Amino acid sequence: MAPLLEPHVLRRLEALAVLVRRAVKGQMGGERRSVSRGRSPEFADFRNYTPGDDYRLIDWNAYARLDRFVLRLFVAEEELPLSIFVDLSGSMDWGRPNKAEVARRMAGAIAYVALASLDRVRLTVFAEGPTSGGAPYRGRHAAQELFARIRSFPAGGPTDYSRLVAPITRQRPGMTVLITDGLGTSPIEPAITALRLARQEGAVLQLLAPQEISLDWTGDARLKDAETGVEREFTATPATQAAYRTALARRTDEIARTARRHGLRFARLTSDQPIEDMVQRTLRQVGLLA
Amino acid sequence: MTFLAPAAAALAITMPVIVALYFLRIRRPTRVVPSLDLWPDQIRDRQANVPWQRLRFSWLLLLQLLVAGVLVAAAVQPALSASTSLAAHTIVILDASASMQARDVQPSRLDEAKREIGPMIDQLGPQDRMTLIAMRSTARIVTSGSGDHDAIHRALNGIAPSNGPADLSAALSLAAGIVRAGEDSRAYIFSDGIVEPLRTSFANGLPFPIEYHRVGVSGENVGLTSLTVRTSAQSRAAYLRVHNFGQQARTVTLEWRSDAGLIDLRSVSLSGGQAQDLALPVPDAANTVTARIDAKDNFGLDDTGTAIARTPRPFRVLLVTPGNVFLEQALRLRTDFQLDVIAPAAYRSATSYAMTVFDRFSPPAMPDAPFVMVDPPAGSALAGGASVGIGRVRATDAGDPLLTNVSLQDVHVAKSQDLRASSFGRALITSVQTPLVLVRDEPYRQVLVGFDIHDSDFPLRIGFPVLVQNLSEWMLPPSVPSRSFHPDEPVTIVPETGATTVTVVRPDGSRRQLATGSIATFADTDLLGVYAVEQTVSGKTDRSWFAVNLFSDATSQLAPVDRLALPPARVFPTAQTSHQGLIQVWPWIALVALVLVLAEWLAFHRGL
Numbered sequence: 001m002a003p004l005l006e007p008h009v010l011r012r013l014e015a016l017a018v019l020v021r022r023a024v025k026g027q028m029g030g031e032r033r034s035v036s037r038g039r040s041p042e043f044a045d046f047r048n049y050t051p052g053d054d055y056r057l058i059d060w061n062a063y064a065r066l067d068r069f070v071l072r073l074f075v076a077e078e079e080l081p082l083s084i085f086v087d088l089s090g091s092m093d094w095g096r097p098n099k100a101e102v103a104r105r106m107a108g109a110i111a112y113v114a115l116a117s118l119d120r121v122r123l124t125v126f127a128e129g130p131t132s133g134g135a136p137y138r139g140r141h142a143a144q145e146l147f148a149r150i151r152s153f154p155a156g157g158p159t160d161y162s163r164l165v166a167p168i169t170r171q172r173p174g175m176t177v178l179i180t181d182g183l184g185t186s187p188i189e190p191a192i193t194a195l196r197l198a199r200q201e202g203a204v205l206q207l208l209a210p211q212e213i214s215l216d217w218t219g220d221a222r223l224k225d226a227e228t229g230v231e232r233e234f235t236a237t238p239a240t241q242a243a244y245r246t247a248l249a250r251r252t253d254e255i256a257r258t259a260r261r262h263g264l265r266f267a268r269l270t271s272d273q274p275i276e277d278m279v280q281r282t283l284r285q286v287g288l289l290a
Numbered sequence: 291m292t293f294l295a296p297a298a299a300a301l302a303i304t305m306p307v308i309v310a311l312y313f314l315r316i317r318r319p320t321r322v323v324p325s326l327d328l329w330p331d332q333i334r335d336r337q338a339n340v341p342w343q344r345l346r347f348s349w350l351l352l353l354q355l356l357v358a359g360v361l362v363a364a365a366v367q368p369a370l371s372a373s374t375s376l377a378a379h380t381i382v383i384l385d386a387s388a389s390m391q392a393r394d395v396q397p398s399r400l401d402e403a404k405r406e407i408g409p410m411i412d413q414l415g416p417q418d419r420m421t422l423i424a425m426r427s428t429a430r431i432v433t434s435g436s437g438d439h440d441a442i443h444r445a446l447n448g449i450a451p452s453n454g455p456a457d458l459s460a461a462l463s464l465a466a467g468i469v470r471a472g473e474d475s476r477a478y479i480f481s482d483g484i485v486e487p488l489r490t491s492f493a494n495g496l497p498f499p500i501e502y503h504r505v506g507v508s509g510e511n512v513g514l515t516s517l518t519v520r521t522s523a524q525s526r527a528a529y530l531r532v533h534n535f536g537q538q539a540r541t542v543t544l545e546w547r548s549d550a551g552l553i554d555l556r557s558v559s560l561s562g563g564q565a566q567d568l569a570l571p572v573p574d575a576a577n578t579v580t581a582r583i584d585a586k587d588n589f590g591l592d593d594t595g596t597a598i599a600r601t602p603r604p605f606r607v608l609l610v611t612p613g614n615v616f617l618e619q620a621l622r623l624r625t626d627f628q629l630d631v632i633a634p635a636a637y638r639s640a641t642s643y644a645m646t647v648f649d650r651f652s653p654p655a656m657p658d659a660p661f662v663m664v665d666p667p668a669g670s671a672l673a674g675g676a677s678v679g680i681g682r683v684r685a686t687d688a689g690d691p692l693l694t695n696v697s698l699q700d701v702h703v704a705k706s707q708d709l710r711a712s713s714f715g716r717a718l719i720t721s722v723q724t725p726l727v728l729v730r731d732e733p734y735r736q737v738l739v740g741f742d743i744h745d746s747d748f749p750l751r752i753g754f755p756v757l758v759q760n761l762s763e764w765m766l767p768p769s770v771p772s773r774s775f776h777p778d779e780p781v782t783i784v785p786e787t788g789a790t791t792v793t794v795v796r797p798d799g800s801r802r803q804l805a806t807g808s809i810a811t812f813a814d815t816d817l818l819g820v821y822a823v824e825q826t827v828s829g830k831t832d833r834s835w836f837a838v839n840l841f842s843d844a845t846s847q848l849a850p851v852d853r854l855a856l857p858p859a860r861v862f863p864t865a866q867t868s869h870q871g872l873i874q875v876w877p878w879i880a881l882v883a884l885v886l887v888l889a890e891w892l893a894f895h896r897g898l
């Protein structure tokens with residue numbers, strides 16, 4: 001089986017890092033500035049000693065001058081908690097190239113960038129409901145395990161964005177990336193709103209196939225919904241094709257506006273874009289990677 | 291209203307079929323899409339699990355039923371009754387001569403005439419018949435007594451213009467010949483009136499009334515009307531006539547070229563009605579010379595003229611005479627004659643001469659070749675009876691081509707041998723007393739003159755050299771006449787002795803093989819331009835040319851004639867009374883169908 005990401009792609013990804021706008025609070029030491037004060041060479045502040053504080057942090061020089069216990073605080077460097085939510089619903093299992101496959105590669109690429117920076121990565125795939133991608137991954141060595149995990153989830157079923165709200169809000173503040181096509185049986189807006197409520201910095205990446213952006217057929221057809229299996233008869237004429245394109249553009253615009261309103265980054269990607277182009281160009285342009 | 295094709299009403303079955311198709315659900319291919327939410331709710335067939343569905347109103351269905359209905363209505367060919375003056379048998383004579391190619395009416399006079407004839411065909415009732423005659427240099431029946439509208443339309447559209455004149459006499463004779471006695475018939479001539487004068491008198495009148503429909507509006511035209519090359523001992527020159535037949539002054543550019551290339555380019559200004567003669571140089575090496583004017587008028591056939599510039603091969607001619615300056619001078623007028631004059635005593639044999647003229651001398655043996663014997667001595671083989679006194683002379687047949695341009699009105703002969711008993715040939719010129727000039731075709735073209743030229747005032751008349759010219763041309767026709775011919779005019783070609791093949795190459799490159807054994811008449815001269823005659827003699831190909839040009843004042847005049855002189859009608863049958871014709875309306879119905887189809891297409895694309 002071909003690897004999820006080719007070695008030369010991985011080598012290039014190592015030069016990137018997930019870009020966070022504000023300091024993060026993680027559980028373990030990392031390369032990120034933490035909102036906690038901890039041990040690191042970088043001095044942050046003083047505060048008065050209260051019982052229970054680590055007496056090793058008392059600044060004895062200050063005590064000599066001030067005659068009271070003062071703690072010397074340093075900027076703690078912690079890892080970034082990065083969550084990746086990947087839509088593997090039936091609507092993603094569509095198109096040439098297949099959107100679900102591209103979404104797996106995209107999630108793998110972003111995760112690898114984070115792992116290479118000693119960030120903590122949590123993977124969640126969702127369709128009708130969220131499915132945990134297992135324990136958080138940390139360190140570059142966990143990448144292959146994460147890749148295998150991504151590939152283990154089959155695509156299919158309807159998308160219910162409302163069931164994403166609970167797992168999103170449970171997260172500690174950090175970075176969340178949502179990879180989806182924005183098509184589902186329920187609206188995506190509650191999930192995006194939940195990201196803000198959970199103080200998530202993050203991005204919504206809408207992934208579409210070229211065949212659904214510009215239709216390559218006309219005439220009579222029986223349309224079958226890839227998620228629900230519902231069928232409907234239809235005749236594609238220039239007028240109905242134009243109406244479809246308008247509806248798709250409106251849906252994309254709604255997602256983009258909702259994401260930006262909540263301070264999230266947004267990018268629309270097409271599945272025929274090379275993965276390197278998506279990562280190196282599009283995601284850097286929207287400020288997700290640097 | 292009449293239906294010309296009522297059986298086509300069976301096509302109405304298509305209408306219930308269309309409705310049935312709307313009852314039937316369309317079998318559609320299944321396409322998986324990511325989400326149905328984005329697809330507009332403009333669906334023609336709602337979900338149904340049965341092959342039939344409830345019929346719903348649809349603009350497309352309505353338009354398709356309308357289209358089908360209108361097409362069926364057109365297919366049955368409805369026709370409205372119309373009172374017309376068409377006879378039971380309508381004869382249409384369409385002028386397809388050269389002048390009908392004029393473009394003073396667009397696209398041409400011939401097309402305009404066809405456009406006018408079209409409605410007449412459509413008005414023919416079920417029992418009516420039409421005969422279509424194309425009038426060119428000959429008349430030809432294109433369709434005879436047909437009632438099939440489509441066939442007549444096809445025949446009409448197939449009539450092509452010719453470059454020749456219009457022979458009205460032949461067309462009328464043909465039309466009179468196809469009308470049965472007592473038949474209700476009427477003839478229509480669609481022409482610009484530029485036709486050859488009537489040759490037939492039609493003394494009894496025509497068996498049908500006849501109407502002349504003038505075609506064309508303008509006579510503005512500048513054209514070439516003659517081009518000849520004259521060769522004298524000193525030089526060669528071409529003489530060209532350019533004629534402005536219109537009323538307005540015109541300036542045209544004349545392009546003068548030989549087969550080797552351009553010789554001259556000059557501007558020629560002509561006032562209205564003016565003709566101008568131009569002398570133009572002819573290079574020694576030229577075989578043909580061509581004049582072309584950029585008249586930019588409505589008629590192009592007379593804008594180009596071609597002449598053959600190559601000097602014909604000379605004939606050796608022998609005149610044996612004790613002295614006859616009149617004969618000698620008349621023969622020397624022929625530039626292609628190499629004339630030798632000898633006294634009777636010097637005569638030995640004439641085998642190397644193409645023609646011999648014996649004046650008052652008869653050789654021991656007459657040559658097996660063309661000859662002219664003038665006043666043979668008494669006792670010789672061709673001598674006539676005793677001399678008789680003659681007064682005035684006259685032509686045996688005034689229309690004889692050998693007497694073209696020869697006037698015998700003031701010609702007198704003092705005396706002549708009595709040739710009444712001669713079996714030499716037919717009499718060309720005669721008198722009350724005796725025939726005077728006899729001619730014969732076999733075994734060679736030969737002439738016997740019964741009187742001494744000096745015993746007549748004929749040599750003093752202009753007709754004498756003309757007669758000598760006519761006779762010598764008749765006796766020694768050039769193998770290929772190098773003069774200009776009119777379109778459709780037959781050309782006599784005398785194959786060279788020993789010629790194994792004779793081929794005429796027409797201006798369009800097509801080739802016609804002629805018989806080699808005898809004098810041939812070539813009649814495929816409908817194209818304007820240079821015709822090459824290729825003769826193979828002893829393995830070598832000898833090439834000579836003749837030209838066909840319009841060169842017709844009558845045609846180039848171009849002004850349409852308002853009133854055409856036509857023979858009177860012998861009968862005035864019921865054609866003058868009202869007659870039920872038909873006006874076909876199906877083309878308009880078909881047009882409505884076309885508009886409806888476009889509307890249906892538009893409705894489909896609008897998603898109605």
